[in-house]
Amino acid sequence: MNRRQLLTAGAGLVMASAATAQTRFRDLPDAATYDSPDTMVPPRPGSGPDYNPVVTLNGWSLPWRMNGNVKEFHLVAEPVERIMANGMMARLWGYNGQSTGPTIEAVEGERVRIYVTNRLPEHTTVHWHGMILPSGMDGVGGLSHPAIPPGKTYVYEFDLIKSGTFMYHPHADEMVQMAMGMMGLFIVHPRDPAFMPVDRDFAFLLAAYDIDPGTYIPRVATMTEFNMWTWNSRVFPDIDPLVVSKGDRVRVRCGNLTMTNHPIHMHGYDFEVTCTDGGWVRPEARWPEVSIDIPVGAMRAYEFTADHEGDWAIHCHKAHHTMNAMGHDLPTFIGADKKKLAQMIRRQTPGYMPMGTAGMADMAEMSMELPDNTVPMMSGWGPYGPLEMGGMFSVVKVRDGIADNDYSDPGWYENPPGTQAWEWTGELPDHARNDSPDTILTPRSHLHKG
Secondary structure, three states: OOHHHHHHHHHHHHHHHHHHHHHHOOOOOOOOOOOOOOOOOOOOOOOOOOOOOOEEOOOOEOOOEEEOOEEEEEEEEEEEEEEEEOOEEEEEEEEOOEOOOOEEEEEOOOEEEEEEEEOOOOOEOOEEEOOOOOHHHOOOEOOOEOOEOOOOEEEEEEEOOOOEEEEEEOOOOHHHHHHOOOOEEEEEEOOOOOOOOOOEEEEEEEEEEOOOOOOOOOOOOOOOOOOEEEEOOEOEOOOOOEEEEOOOEEEEEEEEOOOOOEEEEEOOOOEEEEEEOOEEOOHHHOOEEOEEEEOOOEEEEEEEEOOOOEEEEEEEOOHHHHOEOOOOOOOOOOOOOOHHHHHHHHHHOOOOOOOEEOEOHHHHOOOOOOOOOOOOOOEEEEOOEEEEEOEOEEEEEEEOOOOOOOOOOOOOOOOOOOOOOOOOOOOOOOOOOOOOOOOOOOOOOOOOOO
16 A cells, blocks of 8 residues: 555544544533523433532523533524622623523543533633543643634533533633623532432532623623622522421532632521532531631532521621622712701602712612613512622522422411511610720639539
């Protein structure tokens, strides 16, 4: 065989291989979409390895199909419209009709094939954050592989060699694409269903946006001045509650793709951190907490047993992260008397309302005219009045007797008699007061012998 024959034969092999590949990948899996802002509870798998699906707050899990022994998914990177809260829509970039994108769920030991179609106006990639996989599948544009051009589809294929809590996001023009909402969760369930089992498994991603009141598109060059702090690109009062049946073992998975850390605090319980994006935490390495600080670019999962009925707040403990559309340059008027000034302004602007003289809580009760496509800074009502919250806030609702697959809102909890704070109208005891700047030692109480 001469050199020309060898090259011709080699070309024939390449063409035959390409034809085989085209036949094999001729039909893409359906690119499912979901544009509702409501939580979609995924069904338990009807075939293959069994697992308890995660419930993505105000999100959904991406459908898949089996192609031989490979589980196939289809992600579409595209512009989306996300309802952040009733009365506010943001024009973002995401996947399959949503920001954040759909949760990908699979099982340890499975091989996955993920088709990524790019419908953005620029190139993109997908990085599988925390996954152990071949270098060429890592999704760093220009390093792992060429970036995916607009209109093209690339295929990522790898084995899931460990279980845990992971996420995906672009590694191409990151400042723009992540600021526009491109991110999603990737959950790998243990091969053994008896390992780390829970009854309810919730998941959400933290994202921050800078969207001026009355506008629709985030300012992507923002570094610190964010005003919309979101879970799965939703803000309170329209983040769904975490509904739990009394006695359930509960896991909460949370990932941080903002530019700052977030101390997530849950009322009514202590819990243990059981998983990070690096893997499961050994039992002897866990410790009790009521708040877990989630660094930038990290995942954390914690667990608790739902023994205490009630409505329990869960939120970021940075106070300005539980507000919406917050102005950064508001002057402080606490203690100032603005009555005369307000009267003068009302002559020119009827209906003017001064704010901040006695704090900002009055904003939660005011019915103020706002620009279109803007939600109040503090919002949401509970059974006893305004909650004065926004942003990264929700409620864990623990009730007795909730059905296994029921995640519907059970309404507000009614505290049993004698278990709720009440107004005191009787005589008050003398209250201690210390005006000294010096340290005062509290004396030991006298021991009384009976």
